[in-house]
Amino acid sequence: MLTCPLVSTIPTLRLFGILLLVVSLNAHNKSWDRPICTEGIMSVLRGNPAVMTCNISNAFTDVTIQLTAHGKEDRTIFKKKPQGNFSWSGWELQVQGGQAQLVIKDTQDDHTGIYLWQLHGRQKYYRNITLNISEPSNEDKVTDRRLFTPSPDPVKSSLLEDKPGTLVGVIIVVLVLGVIGIIIFVCYRHRRS
Structure with missing residues (x-):
């Protein structure tokens, strides 16, 4: 019977938690240029x-x-x-x-x-x-x-320009959460069996 020790998943979860924090901060970071032109x-x-x-x-x-x-x-x-x-x-x-x-x-x-x-x-x-x-x-x-x-319509331009960066951030967050969920699920299943 294979088991998934909790000790080995904690560093992995910490790594994913740090990655999730970095990605979420970057998604809302004001470093994007957000051009508004004529x-x-x-x-x-x-x-x-x-x-x-x-x-x-x-x-x-x-x-x-x-x-x-x-x-x-x-x-x-x-x-x-x-x-x-x-x-x-x-x-x-x-x-x-x-x-x-x-x-x-x-x-x-x-x-x-x-x-x-x-x-x-x-x-x-x-x-x-x-x-x-x-x-x-x-x-x-x-x-x-x-x-x-x-x-230029600043509201229209900024909404259109913000979507690609925000969309990428959301996709990355969803993927990271999905991977974390899969790892937790696999470890849970192995512990119970």
């Missing part, structure tokens, strides 16, 4: 400013922005820029802490396209923001010039 498509009148932003919970290590325009070769606007202010050919990038902002003061047709943001904080993230430039109508020329950009 929504996917924005339209701006020609000549008006355009502002795109990406914010994360931690400080940026670096930010890279590439532009893919229809029929043109991809071009890198800013590559691995750390904290600070940078400008190049009509684009201005400001990176401060966990906030990055791309500003185009006078939008023209060559600014149109898909902007691929490569964000690097504690994790790496990729975001696409499409910028469309439209011709101002006569009414727009008479009235004050406004920026037509959708603002």
Whole structure:
């Protein structure tokens, strides 16, 4: 008759308990970047400013922005820029802490396209923001010039971004609890027989 001594399971249970504690603390850890960026498509009148932003919970290590325009070769606007202010050919990038902002003061047709943001904080993230430039109508020329950009919805973005990390944490906790339960069940069965 095989028995499962209680002494050998205590270190195993302690190990799983410590692992469970680490996993549960990591699942609720605030070290996730949780990026919130300008929504996917924005339209701006020609000549008006355009502002795109990406914010994360931690400080940026670096930010890279590439532009893919229809029929043109991809071009890198800013590559691995750390904290600070940078400008190049009509684009201005400001990176401060966990906030990055791309500003185009006078939008023209060559600014149109898909902007691929490569964000690097504690994790790496990729975001696409499409910028469309439209011709101002006569009414727009008479009235004050406004920026037509959708603002990011922090509640929607944070809920969507938190789910993958939380889901992984929950799956790990369930697996660890399952393994602990199986070990206890096997030891219990062997002790009783």
